Amino acid sequence: xxxxxxxxxxxxxxxxxxxxxxxxxxxxxxxxxxxxxxxxxxxxxxxxxxxxxxxxxxxxxxxxxxxxxxxxxxxxxxxxxxxxxxxxxxxxxxxxxxxxxxxxxxxxxxx
Amino acid sequence: xxxxxxxxxxxxxxxxxxxxxxxxxxxxxxxxxxxxxxxxxxxxxxxxxxxxxxxxxxxxxxxxxxxxxxxxxxxxxxxxxxxxxxxxxxxxxxxxxxxxxxxxxxxxxxxxxx
Numbered sequence: 001x002x003x004x005x006x007x008x009x010x011x012x013x014x015x016x017x018x019x020x021x022x023x024x025x026x027x028x029x030x031x032x033x034x035x036x037x038x039x040x041x042x043x044x045x046x047x048x049x050x051x052x053x054x055x056x057x058x059x060x061x062x063x064x065x066x067x068x069x070x071x072x073x074x075x076x077x078x079x080x081x082x083x084x085x086x087x088x089x090x091x092x093x094x095x096x097x098x099x100x101x102x103x104x105x106x107x108x109x110x111x
Numbered sequence: 112x113x114x115x116x117x118x119x120x121x122x123x124x125x126x127x128x129x130x131x132x133x134x135x136x137x138x139x140x141x142x143x144x145x146x147x148x149x150x151x152x153x154x155x156x157x158x159x160x161x162x163x164x165x166x167x168x169x170x171x172x173x174x175x176x177x178x179x180x181x182x183x184x185x186x187x188x189x190x191x192x193x194x195x196x197x198x199x200x201x202x203x204x205x206x207x208x209x210x211x212x213x214x215x216x217x218x219x220x221x222x223x224x225x
Contacts, residue, residue, distance in 0.1 A: 037152075040218065042115070042201050042216030042217050043201075044216070045213055045215075088154065096167075097167065098159075099156065099212055101153070104151075104153065104154070
């Protein structure tokens, strides 16, 4: 069974602080996606990383895919209250066609 | 226009009842999914249909029966509802054969079984 361990599960920080969310697995994925979910809404894709070692930036968000394509991280610089939400990593297995989700990280950024 | 829409958004019902959730996508995707998100926000796949054909069926009680009348619709019927069925159910769709398998989610249906 493929699993994605996401940490931390909860994070409460002050505006302006930096943070990193981690996703780890013993399985190799063909791609790793990060979604953000707002209350009462479905997850919305932020980014997809495909190549081992790949780094993608989305304004203050930096996403990295591990060299072995088993892990990923999301780093947010100078967090803002608007970053508050649930962040989900999801690994795609080309063998099964499934998207395996991590447990999610609930981020609260206080002004 | 909403890409993936599901109805109803909220569903409150008594234990033992039968209920359905409907989902429609206008993205032209061939693959549709049902996910269940529990109280701890963990999102788990239940079913996947590709062009009306069932391709993923996780270990889900057979009280749950998906139905796809055409590739733009995937409905979920639940018989004999139990307390443990309370959760948020998400419909999603994606384009097949895509290495990334990017999925587009509906807004969710919050099911409360009393």
